[in-house]
Amino acid sequence: MTNAEPGAQTHTSPWERWGWLMAIVWMVFLIYPVLSLISSPAAPGWIAAGWVATITFAIVYVLGFMAGMRTAWGPPGRTAIALFGVLILCALITLPAIETQALSFVPYLMAYGTYALRGRWHPVTTVCAVLITVLVSTLSGRVLEHVQILIVVLLMAAxxxxxxxxxxxxxxxxxARLELAASDERVAIARDVHDLLGHTLTAVKLKAELAERLITSNPERARAELEQIVALTTDAIQGVRATATGLRGTRLDEQIRESAATLESAGVSVSVTGEPSALSPAQAIPAAWILRESTTNILRHAQAGTVRIHFEPGVLRVEDDGRGIHAAAGNGVRGMQERATAAGAALTIEDAPTGGTRVGVVW
Structure with missing residues (x-):
């Protein structure tokens, strides 16, 4: 049985898994509004509102940061925009209690605009943050008091x-690499289909012409030719289906499930270590094909009892405990080598510590 569910939604990148710790670390800089609240001469009601707003700001910021780290880089969702509004509102609520010290919230808003909202939100929030910091510091006559936050804002902008x-x-x-890999895959599929159908259709045409000539003079021979045509077309259909399956099967997670199911149905135990998402989308396409071909070779030649599929950043390894390498490289191995080379990877096929064979692809 597999040790990991290939289709599971897991956050495997260290940035996705632990990036929210950066938000926690940044909370230390809220010490400035906190100290301002402690020493604030404002009315108790405004001070209490400032405490609530500061605590709410910290919680919302961390939650928004966590959500942002676990979504693809692209346009923000409504939730992210709504959380940004909450952050701005919390900063504004602290104004009566801490006045211009509320500028301490500006770097947080800049980071949120850049990494959680992204796109056009980055230049908008950056320009607004710089202008607000400069204007507030200048108009309040507290430039020297806020020179530190001004420097921080300018550095963060850059x-x-x-x-x-x-x-x-x-x-x-x-x-671009993904599109190029997909284009190369389509070219390879087109070549395979052309080679397959070119030979078959030529043979079918010749046999059909022969059967047409023999239909009256030698019906039995004509029937035999027609039977061969049926067999040829059946083989061609199966070949086209197999080729089309290869085109559709470019998703690495799907190929892992298919390989595991096929091997386990043959009595081979399969374990998956690491995470498929450690490979980029462009790497996943040739990796899926090489995994499929490795699975076929194991079933045909290895006589293995266990197979281990391992992933790490830029690396795929398929290792079995079978008979090892005892034959010259065939078309399948040459095909894997060609695909790895075209994808900018190095393919190695070597003896495994378990006594079987280890296929490795490294980018």
Whole structure:
């Protein structure tokens, strides 16, 4: 049985799993509004409202940060926008109690706009944050008092802009690699279909012409040719279906389930370690094909009892405890090598510590 459910929604990236700790760490900077509330001369009612607003701000910020780390980089949802409104409202509520010290909330709002709301929200929140900090510090006559927060805001504006740009470039690059990999896969499928049908249709045409000529002079021979045509077309249909299945089966999680089910039905125990999402979408396409071919080779040649499928960032390994490597590389192995090379990966096929074979793909 498999040790991990391939289709499960798990957060495997360290950023997805532990990124919210950054929000917790940043809470230390709320010490400034907290100290301002402690020493505030405002009315008790406003001070109490300030405490509630500050605590609410911290909770909402952490929750929003956690949600943002676990969603794909893209346009924000309504919930994220609503939480941003709550954060702004909480900061405004503290104004009567701590006055300009409420600027301490500005860096949080900038980070939220960049990493939780993203897109056009980043430049809008960044520009607004810088303008508000400069204007409040200047108009209040407390420039020296707030020079530290002004420096922090300017640094965050620069850092967040560079980071946002880099993330966008990385996503665009990964999308381009995925589209290129999908295009290469379609070309390979088209080539396979062409090679398969080209030979078969040529043979069918010749046999059909022969059967047409023999239909009156030699009906039995004509019937035999027609039977061969039926067999050829049946084989061709099965080949096209297998090729089409290969095209549809580019999802790595689906291929893991299919490989596990196929091996287990043959009495082979399967374990999956690591997480498939450790591979990028562009890497997952050739990895799925190589996993499928590895599964076929294990069933045909390995006589294995157990198989281990392992994932880590940029790495796929398929290891069995079967007979090991005892034959020259066939078309399947050459196909895996070609696909790995085309995907910018290195394929290794070696003896496994368990005595069987280990297929490794490393980007």
């Amino acid at each position: 850092i967040n802009s560079v980071t946002s740009w880099l993330i966008g470039r990385s996503i665009a690059s990964d999308k």
